[in-house]
Amino acid sequence: MIISPVPGIGEDARLVFDEEEGRIKNVRLEAVNKLFIEEVLRGRALELLPSITPIFCSSDSWSYTVASVMAVEDVLGRKPTIPALGLRRLGLLLEIIENHVRNNAFKTLPLLGVDVRGEALRILGYTSRVKELLTGRILNPVIYVPGGASWKPDNSILREMAGLARILSEKIDDHGRRLIGNLRNNELYNKMLNLEFSQAGYVAVIGGNGEPGIINGEIALLKPSGGIEKLGVNELLDKVNISSMGFSYWVEINGVGPVRSGPLARLNIVHGYPSEKASSIYEEVLLITGGKPVHNPFYTVLARIVESIYAAELVYESLSDTDWLSGVLMNTKESPGKIGYGVVDGGRGLIIHRYLADEKLVVRDLSLYTPSHFNYAVLRRDLSLLKGRVLGDETVRIAEALSTLYDPCVSELTINPVVKGEG
Amino acid sequence: MSEGLSIGFLELTGCSTCLENVLLHEKLSGILGGLGSVKYWPSHGYTVEPDSLDVLFVSGAVRTRAQVEKLKKLRGKTRILVAYGTCSIYGGLIGLTALINASSRGEGFLETIKTVPDIVEPDILVTGCPPTRDQLDELAGVINDYLENEKPRGKVFIGNRNSLCRDCPRKPRDPSRLEMPGIKRDHELVGDDGRCFLEQGILCLGPVTSSGCGHLCILRGRPCMGCNGPARGVVDQGLNYISSIGSILLKSMERIRMFDYFAAEIDRLVDPMGYLYRYTLPKSLLTKLALKKRGVSEK
Ligand code: SF4
Ligand code: SF4
Numbered sequence: 001m002i003i004s005p006v007p008g009i010g011e012d013a014r015l016v017f018d019e020e021e022g023r024i025k026n027v028r029l030e031a032v033n034k035l036f037i038e039e040v041l042r043g044r045a046l047e048l049l050p051s052i053t054p055i056f057c058s059s060d061s062w063s064y065t066v067a068s069v070m071a072v073e074d075v076l077g078r079k080p081t082i083p084a085l086g087l088r089r090l091g092l093l094l095e096i097i098e099n100h101v102r103n104n105a106f107k108t109l110p111l112l113g114v115d116v117r118g119e120a121l122r123i124l125g126y127t128s129r130v131k132e133l134l135t136g137r138i139l140n141p142v143i144y145v146p147g148g149a150s151w152k153p154d155n156s157i158l159r160e161m162a163g164l165a166r167i168l169s170e171k172i173d174d175h176g177r178r179l180i181g182n183l184r185n186n187e188l189y190n191k192m193l194n195l196e197f198s199q200a201g202y203v204a205v206i207g208g209n210g211e212p213g214i215i216n217g218e219i220a221l222l223k224p225s226g227g228i229e230k231l232g233v234n235e236l237l238d239k240v241n242i243s244s245m246g247f248s249y250w251v252e253i254n255g256v257g258p259v260r261s262g263p264l265a266r267l268n269i270v271h272g273y274p275s276e277k278a279s280s281i282y283e284e285v286l287l288i289t290g291g292k293p294v295h296n297p298f299y300t301v302l303a304r305i306v307e308s309i310y311a312a313e314l315v316y317e318s319l320s321d322t323d324w325l326s327g328v329l330m331n332t333k334e335s336p337g338k339i340g341y342g343v344v345d346g347g348r349g350l351i352i353h354r355y356l357a358d359e360k361l362v363v364r365d366l367s368l369y370t371p372s373h374f375n376y377a378v379l380r381r382d383l384s385l386l387k388g389r390v391l392g393d394e395t396v397r398i399a400e401a402l403s404t405l406y407d408p409c410v411s412e413l414t415i416n417p418v419v420k421g422e423g
Numbered sequence: 424m425s426e427g428l429s430i431g432f433l434e435l436t437g438c439s440t441c442l443e444n445v446l447l448h449e450k451l452s453g454i455l456g457g458l459g460s461v462k463y464w465p466s467h468g469y470t471v472e473p474d475s476l477d478v479l480f481v482s483g484a485v486r487t488r489a490q491v492e493k494l495k496k497l498r499g500k501t502r503i504l505v506a507y508g509t510c511s512i513y514g515g516l517i518g519l520t521a522l523i524n525a526s527s528r529g530e531g532f533l534e535t536i537k538t539v540p541d542i543v544e545p546d547i548l549v550t551g552c553p554p555t556r557d558q559l560d561e562l563a564g565v566i567n568d569y570l571e572n573e574k575p576r577g578k579v580f581i582g583n584r585n586s587l588c589r590d591c592p593r594k595p596r597d598p599s600r601l602e603m604p605g606i607k608r609d610h611e612l613v614g615d616d617g618r619c620f621l622e623q624g625i626l627c628l629g630p631v632t633s634s635g636c637g638h639l640c641i642l643r644g645r646p647c648m649g650c651n652g653p654a655r656g657v658v659d660q661g662l663n664y665i666s667s668i669g670s671i672l673l674k675s676m677e678r679i680r681m682f683d684y685f686a687a688e689i690d691r692l693v694d695p696m697g698y699l700y701r702y703t704l705p706k707s708l709l710t711k712l713a714l715k716k717r718g719v720s721e722k
Contacts, residue, residue, distance in 0.1 A: 007468045008467070008468050011434065011435075011489075032531075033436060033490075039523055047608055047610040051701070052519070052701065054438060058443070058466075106468055107466075111468070118457075124443075125447050125449075128444060142648075145610070151642075246529075361608070361693070362693050
């Protein structure tokens with residue numbers, strides 16, 4: 001049996017069930033329309049990549065832009081200014097909110113019979129307006145440039161953004177709390193939470209105080225046993241073990257595998273959320289999960305709620321006091337090299353861009369790692385839990401819902417293994 | 424009017440972020456009947472293909488045979504088909520693969536990137552990556568008119584199609600005297616002084632791009648990348664652009680040795696496809712010629 005299009009994922013992937021005497025023999029998510037990302041980017045002028053890479057991802061397109069700007073900055077040897085970092089962080093937080101609200105409301109929850117789409121749309125109206133005020137465009141935020149930003153909002157725009165952010169934060173908090181109440185009584189959801197999933201490793205960017213780092217922090221790998229290992233980006237890329245299914249994905253990192261990235265990974269790794277509303281909802285969620293780490297991927301729905309509340313608080317906080325925006329916008333001092341990395345822990349999960357440029361600053365080779373590079377192996381393993389079950393409405397529904405939890409984009413995965421360039 | 428409407432969203436190859444904003448635009452959403460009218464949108468959980476649709480929004484470029492079939496089938500069921508966003512009309516960023524021979528990609532892929540109008544006839548075309556709030560205001564009006572009349576009155580382009588330079592806030596006082604001091608690359612723009620980007624040596628696609636976007640990037644210190652598609656009368660964004668900057672580069676070059684200078688500057692254009700055809704390569708003469716040479720039919 002083939003499900004195509006896949007609810008919440010669309011036409012670029014299909015769910016394939018192999019069946020034997022009415023039972024599931026195997027189930028997998030396959031790519032139908034691979035994007036062959038490197039084909040578009042190899043040979044391009046380095047500086048153009050930040051404006052081209054966002055096309056590859058609807059969920060994390062701003063994260064792609066920022067990862068790309070960071071990788072270009074790294075090649076050029078330019079350091080971004082503080083206001084520029086703040087503007088990027090703001091955009092990424094807004095994208096995280098959109099991602100989680102949309103994924104829960106339109107992708108996962110309808111499969112559980114929960115309809116909060118109207119409410120979600122109203123929330124998305126606010127995030128989209130703030131994004132538009134922040135950069136002029138809701139897609140391809142062109143003001144983010146290597147070494148800084150080309151523009152910043154003036155005081156009247158900042159005031160308007162802060163007003164919208166305050167309402168946004170209140171609405172999200174209310175939406176999230178009601179949703180948790182609703183889910184506690186959802187029979188199918190509780191059934192899903194009772195499914196037994198094997199342990200996994202988790203990877204995320206963590207800030208200095210153990211909070212979600214997004215663009216500011218170190219890559220942390222949480223082992224199933226509980227220990228945390230910090231890895232530099234090239235160290236991480238050196239330690240991945242790759243498998244292929246017509247596209248490459250990561251089966252393990254440094255002997256730990258499979259490894260999840262994204263909201264559940266961050267929930268498992270962080271020490272907490274340094275803001276009022278998010279820490280209170282986090283405590284409530286921990287009471288439901290019964291502690292950490294949690295391996296059942298259906299908790300992703302709750303992780304998305306915690307994180308969207310947290311992100312909305314941070315957006316409001318940074319717009320209420322905008323001192324960080326007062327310094328110089330651009331730094332053009334540079335000392336170009338050949339290789340650059342950009343790392344962003346976006347809504348879907350960890351994104352790594354690695355560019356290798358020649359002396360004319362033309363991209364000679366590159367690797368773009370997306371959250372699906374991490375999550376595909378664990379999704380495959382989670383889906384295999386359904387093996388041997390009767391192929392019926394409920395099992396199909398579980399497979400569909402499971403897939404949406406990773407918000408996978410298998411079309412983003414490419415056939416290239418890690419690029420081992422000079423340097 | 425919006426009561427009982429059925430609306431669909433079809434995402435082809437592209438990021439489809441633009442589609443996500445249709446229902447966030449209050450006026451347009453009101454005319455369409457909001458979420459209650461949505462009958463088809465697989466990435467958002469509406470997977471059952473309805474028997475008929477009043478309005479179908481299509482984003483993205485066409486690159487697989489399955490997409491061609493789906494598009495044709497849905498066109499047959501749809502009263503008003505909106506080709507939405509630059510990818511659907513000119514190929515957009517993913518169109519940068521247009522010159523790569525796609526046969527190596529495997530079964531099911533077309534030989535090159537196609538656009539929606541290559542496959543079916545849209546009723547409305549909305550350029551932009553993404554279309555702006557003002558464009559959506561205009562679109563809302565046009566859809567409203569269509570819904571009130573029995574039949575669409577022919578193809579409609581949304582948005583101003585004059586070139587961006589015409590009303591640009593950076594427009595030089597005397598454009599006929601504009602001189603370009605060589606070619607700088609995008610990241611070499613330092614200390615933007617608010618003058619026309621061309622006067623600063625930065626490639627701005629304003630002269631060949633339609634201004635439906637309202638100068639979004641230019642107002643924020645960035646040159647135009649051409650995302651809103653060609654301005655009226657522009658057949659090929661890249662070629663038209665080279666001819667326009669050729670003349671202003673040459674003007675300042677009379678002081679130096681003519682052709683050496685021009686050649687050296689053009690040589691700094693390390694990625695002509697990326698700079699000049701970032702959004703429109705599939706519709707360029709270059710792609711047409713390349714496909715002709717390979718014996719690939721245009722349709
Ligand atoms: S080239 Fe660009 S900056 Fe100059 S007038 Fe045209 S649109 Fe404006
Ligand atoms: S200025 Fe150019 S790149 Fe920017 S939105 Fe307008 S058409 Fe697109």
